[in-house]
Amino acid sequence: MNIAFIGLGNMGAPMATNLVKAGHRVCVFDLVESAIRALEAEGATRAESAAAATRGVEVVISMLPAGAHVRGLYLGRDGAPGLLDALLGTPLIIDASTISPEDARIVGAAAAERGLTYLDAPVSGGVGGAKAGTLTFIVGGSEEGYAQAQPVLEAMGKNIFHAGETGAGQVAKICNNMLLGILMSGTAEALALGVKNGLDPAVLSEIMKQSSGGNWALNVYNPWPGVMEGSAASRDYQGGFLTDLMAKDLGLAWELALGSKSTVPMGSQARNLFALHSAQGNGGLDFSSIQALYRAGEDK
Numbered sequence: 203m204n205i206a207f208i209g210l211g212n213m214g215a216p217m218a219t220n221l222v223k224a225g226h227r228v229c230v231f232d233l234v235e236s237a238i239r240a241l242e243a244e245g246a247t248r249a250e251s252a253a254a255a256t257r258g259v260e261v262v263i264s265m266l267p268a269g270a271h272v273r274g275l276y277l278g279r280d281g282a283p284g285l286l287d288a289l290l291g292t293p294l295i296i297d298a299s300t301i302s303p304e305d306a307r308i309v310g311a312a313a314a315e316r317g318l319t320y321l322d323a324p325v326s327g328g329v330g331g332a333k334a335g336t337l338t339f340i341v342g343g344s345e346e347g348y349a350q351a352q353p354v355l356e357a358m359g360k361n362i363f364h365a366g367e368t369g370a371g372q373v374a375k376i377c378n379n380m381l382l383g384i385l386m387s388g389t390a391e392a393l394a395l396g397v398k399n400g401l402d403p404a405v406l407s408e409i410m411k412q413s414s415g416g417n418w419a420l421n422v423y424n425p426w427p428g429v430m431e432g433s434a435a436s437r438d439y440q441g442g443f444l445t446d447l448m449a450k451d452l453g454l455a456w457e458l459a460l461g462s463k464s465t466v467p468m469g470s471q472a473r474n475l476f477a478l479h480s481a482q483g484n485g486g487l488d489f490s491s492i493q494a495l496y497r498a499g500e501d502k
């Protein structure tokens with residue numbers, strides 16, 4: 203297939219690379235030149251704008267930081283027209299960014315007005331999953347759109363779910379990431395407690411992994427430096443899933459809770475922890491660096 207891929211960051215770059223590897227013709231665009239060049243080296247073709255990337259494609263995929271970027275891309279900003287008005291033909295639109303369900307519905311409705319099919323398809327699995335092509339896609343949108351997207355998503359992911367209508371993918375993703383934020387901060391807290399009381403973090407991690415506290419953070423994303431080879435913690439928390447993006451997702455959970463009069467005390471606590479961690483200058487580090495919040499003053 204001919205595919206346009208817009209947004210080549212920590213997640214978008216390996217996802218687009220897997221599309222190339224699967225034999226698709228992928229035309230890419232990002233605001234950062236070096237990101238485009240890296241994908242060219244993988245066999246993608248470059249475009250000088252998002253609109254140019256979509257010429258003659260059957261599918262448009264976007265992987266951007268937040269809702270404002272997605273609205274800006276598709277609907278336009280500062281008087282400039284959006285991509286929806288620049289598209290030729292009727293390519294399927296798949297936005298894999300994590301944004302609010304409200305934003306997804308706004309862009310989805312604008313797409314539908316122009317006869318276009320839009321799917322929200324946020325992902326889970328982290329940069330490791332993006333590289334390995336084992337992401338989980340959580341799709342919101344029509345049955346027809348979901349069926350059309352499947353062969354493309356299968357080149358980047360292993361588990362593909364249809365959560366419901368437009369926006370439903372984002373609701374499910376936000377619930378998942380609220381739980382992840384709670385689990386990561388809880389894991390960091392437990393590790394810090396054990397280490398302060400004389401345990402080796404690797405030994406404690408192994409014990410908890412095989413016990414009732416076992417969870418995804420312990421299994422594949424251990425926040426303590428040096429415990430897990432290849433983890434963000436073991437490379438000074440560079441790359442991965444940024445603290446600011448986790449704080450954004452926990453904010454989305456909070457908004458969702460307000461709108462539906464739901465109670466999310468654990469999610470609120472996690473949101474405050476990640477917001478505090480970000481305010482202390484760690485927004486650009488991987489979210490597992492929340493471990494540092496529990497280690498402050500350790501050597502005193």
Ligand code: NAD
Nearest residue numbers: 209210211212213214232233266267299300328329442443
């Ligand atoms: P990132 O910040 O690494 O990458 C975003 C990319 O989008 C950047 O390269 C940026 O230059 C580009 N960009 C921004 N606006 C653009 C525009 N208008 N046109 C073209 N390019 C533009 O972010 P990421 O970690 O790749 O995450 C992307 C999305 O995926 C976020 O919504 C995030 O919440 C979600 N997500 C991330 C992870 C993870 O582990 N990193 C996991 C699951 C979901």
